[in-house]
Amino acid sequence: MPRFSVIVPAYKVQAYLSECLDSVLSQSYPDLELIAVDDCSPDACGAVIDEYAARDARVKPVHLAENQGLGRARNVGLAEATGDYLVFLDSDDTLTPDALRAVADRLKETGDPDVLVFDYARTYWDGRTVRNQLAAHLTEQGPAPFRLEDRPGLLRVLMVAWNKAYRRDFVEQHGFRFPPGYYEDTPWTFPVLLTAESLATLDRVCVHYRQRRQGSILGTTSDRHFDLFEQYDRVFAYVEERPELARWRPELFRRMVDHYATVFTRPGRLPRGSHGAFLRRARAHYRRYRVPGARLRLRHALVRFGLHRTFRVLRLAAAVRRRALKSAVKLVRAVRTGVLQLHYRVQLRLPLRSDRAVFAAREGRGDPAALEEAFRAHAPRLSTAWIARPGREQAVPAGPRRLRPGTAAYWTALARSRYLVSDAGFEGRLRKRPGQVFVQTQQGTPLGYAGLDLLERPAAARDLDLAELLRAVDQWDYVLSGNRHATSTWERVHPGGYTTLEYGLPRNDVFQRATAADVARLRASLGVPEGAVAILYAPARRAHRRTQHPLLDLERILRRLGPRFVVLARTHVPVQGTRIIDVSGHPDPAELCLASDALLTDHAPVVFDYAGLDRPIVVHTEDWAAYEAVHGVYIDLRAFPPGAVARSEDELIDVFATGDWCGSRSAQLRAAFRERFCPWDDGRAAERVVRRVVLGETELPPVVPLAERKPVPAARARSPLATVPQPSGPLPVTDSH
Incomplete structure (x- = not known):
């Protein structure tokens, strides 16, 4: 019996399906089955699923004779599931690397709760990635598992099926199934959360929620948006059959009214001429499920009173007001800019301030x-x-x-x-x-x-x-x-x-002036565990890539190297993971250099600064040819390296696992590199500039020879785990149940 059953319904997503399936099958936690349901898709989805099933025995292909819709296709997959936990994934979305391992670890840590809620991030077609704005509700602080009344804020997180893992026995015990129609997640997620005896959260992005350029099916114009009324009828019918859940009616009522107002006011959802009918049904539901004393937002009055024409007039007035305000703001800005430029011209005619x-x-x-x-x-x-x-x-x-x-x-x-x-x-x-x-x-x-x-x-x-x-x-x-x-x-x-x-x-003067106490303070402020070997990973930005995600699988590297290693990731997009400390937003790169024990880079100029610290440097050159073709390079770090060079991720793991990263050969290469590129970095560069530019001196402080410089040493604890060769082959598969 696998730990996870990942259910992926597919319909008209041939452009994205392979990426979705790859994100599941490449997970570092392999104890899973992938149930891929071809919902009678007219494109190549069925063929893609069969190809994956032929290559990987963990894939269970299911082909439906006619299109059932997302909810019923999920039910078919659910009937085929044998795993301990169910994970639903839409076929144009992807699991993030190591997501299932993180989920499995959290499930074990919290005693196998009925439901685990994890985070997601929206990934846009132009390369942007934006994390869920309500991620604070997924904090792992506090007791776990818990019940919904202990953390009612979970009801505010996006009500979808794919940001949770469900214990299959719990789902089967209560007979949860997806209904047909649009908004099928609504009568699934509300009852599941209300009924669960034990809940837990995982504060980690596990799903990348693809935002297509032309939007999702819920963003299309269709009468199917009227299905929303039946879905909330199902939610309240479930609650009415269970008196112990009556206390949740006010919150469900607020969510329902807000949902109706959102669909009504969102442009392009309801067909032309159908707004009045939608609002009449919404008003009827408002009266049917109203809870006295429930607090509502101002726009909910639209649903309560059904003032369709009045609302359109108010919205038109609001649009006119926004345009007028925008024009006024532009005018104010233009006047302000003119006044400031006049102020600048006046200041240019006043005497300079030499101090x-x-x-x-x-x-x-x-x-x-x-x-x-x-x-x-x-x-x-x-x-x-x-x-x-x-x-x-x-x-x-x-x-x-x-x-x-x-x-x-x-x-x-x-x-x-x-x-x-x-x-x-x-x-x-x-x-x-x-x-x-x-x-x-x-x-x-x-x-x-x-x-x-x-x-x-x-x-x-x-x-x-x-x-x-x-x-x-x-x-x-x-x-x-x-x-x-x-x-x-x-x-x-x-x-x-x-x-x-x-x-x-x-900026490199601090390397000669800092003390061991400064290094310890910086490491503590960044969260580097005491005694850990901290690798600063600082790759260059690549103009030839639409997205700037790291080329290296940092979590895989750390798993292979063992628990003593951590990574300080100064990448161009935020990264997460076990023993990965995201320092992308840190304002001072010199402090990150001081806090680390070694530098891992590729084409980034930080390599010249770090050489002045006289600490190990490892260069990853896997895409050197592509980078050189796009950006051009002055120094070939493969021919004149500052330390060990790795041409692939596996070579990189071996460099660290065997100790070559801090060996004598690496030290010799670094010494030659320092001699060529750090001749002046003796801790007094800024002083020389001030004495020449400000004080007008020509006799400047002499340069301290390289052999006499004493940059602050790394904090790396001398431990066998840091230097003794580690196994570089595949890790043994362990039972994580």
């Missing part, structure tokens, strides 16, 4: 933040300000004054501050005036093509405005560089009259 400096960074803190700290330390007479862009306030350092873009104070600072420091640039309308000093810190050491070289890579340069780039370059006075390669590259791809300061990268 003011403004700093900005595109992402996080980086070099500008390190320079701002050095400005205050070595030139305390200066007053510093930091541009805090909306949504990135957490990245603002604690010392400087904050400036919000688009305010009068912002334009005043740009017009009158003597020093402007940024790694990307300022406002496009900035007019650099005589006497202002612009320090461009760049984005570190270049690995992929930049500047003018991007013209040879149109896919990577799609946002490049050449005229704007050259206008910005002409404003630069100084450009920072960490090594000879960076100097020659920047001067070629950003041709201008600036002076290059090859003094090292200020």
Whole structure:
């Protein structure tokens, strides 16, 4: 008997069915059966199901002689199920990697409850992924299992069948089945949750809910939306037959009225001319199931009084009001912009303030933040300000004054501050005036093509405005560089009259100044377990991929490496999993480097920064050819690596499992890499910049030789599990029941 029966009805989804079935059969928890029901689909769904059944014995194909609809097709699959738990999955949706393992672990942890509710995320056709906004109701804190009265907020989570796992004995005991028609999930999920003696939650995205470009079947215009009334009749009939459930009638009543109002007001659902009939039936249900004293929202009055024409008039008035308000807002913004520009022109004619400096960074803190700290330390007479862009306030350092873009104070600072420091640039309308000093810190050491070289890579340069780039370059006075390669590259791809300061990268100064206590504090703040080996995974963004999901299966890697390893994932989309700590939104990459024991990357420039820490680096080059073709690369990390190189995920696992990642050969490669790319990173780069640019000194602090530098050591505990070879073959299958 398998642990899970995954039931997938299929109808007109040939474009998505294979991805759905693959997401089930590739689960790391293999103890399952997949019941794929061909609901007499006119396309190739039946053939696809048969192909999968021929390849994998866990697939049970079921072909219906005529189309039954989603609910009845699920019932057919339910009758074939033999697993301990039932999981329903729509054929255009997918299970996330390791979802069933997480579900199985949570079921075992909570004593096999009747129902386990897990989370989902909407995945849009343009690549966006948005997690359920009511995920807070799925917290795992508190006693578990529990009953619905202990967590009534679960009734607010999307009422669908596919975000839950159901104990099959519980479903069969109570005879739960799906009814025909649209909205078949409604008379299934409400009775199931109300009846369950034990519930549990899993705060993890287990299903990707596909949002098609043209919407789902419930978003189409059809008389079938009238099926909703029969579905709620079934819900209330179930409750009326069970007096012990009467206390839930007020909540069910509110949900029903809200559901009716949503269907009625959502454009494109009800056919033209049917709104009046829909509202009359909704009003009849309102009177039939009304619970005295139930609180309702304002728009529920539409259902209560059935004021169809009045509602249309009010909606038209509201639309007129919105348009008028939108026009007024545009006018106000235009006036405000004009006033601010006039204010800026006035400020440009006032004297410069030689004691003011403004700093900005595109992402996080980086070099500008390190320079701002050095400005205050070595030139305390200066007053510093930091541009805090909306949504990135957490990245603002604690010392400087904050400036919000688009305010009068912002334009005043740009017009009158003597020093402007940024790694990307300022406002496009900035007019650099005589006497202002612009320090461009760049984005570190270049690995992929930049500047003018991007013209040879149109896919990577799609946002490049050449005229704007050259206008910005002409404003630069100084450009920072960490090594000879960076100097020659920047001067070629950003041709201008600036002076290059090859003094090292200020953001890496902290690597020489931090202490072991700082490292311990950072690891604790990130949630790194004591004694764990923390791998910082920082892949590059790929312009040739519509989505930026990691190429590596991080959970598989961690399972193979053992419990001592954790991953700090600085990816371009949030990732979740056991022993995976998502640090994508962390504002300071230098802190993540300090907290880690090793770096795992591919084509990201962070490899040059991390080399200054003298800690192990592993490079994953599986898609190097594709990345090079799209982005272009200056340094081939396969030919001149900073450590171990893995060409595939399995090689990567072996690199860590055998200890090659921290072996003597990796140390030798890293030493040569440091000598070439970290000649100045001795902890005093920011000081050298301030002394040259602000204080006007020509005699700068000497560079500490590489052999004499003492970067703060990693916190990795010396444990046999961290270095002794681990098995790299398939893991044994264990009984998780």
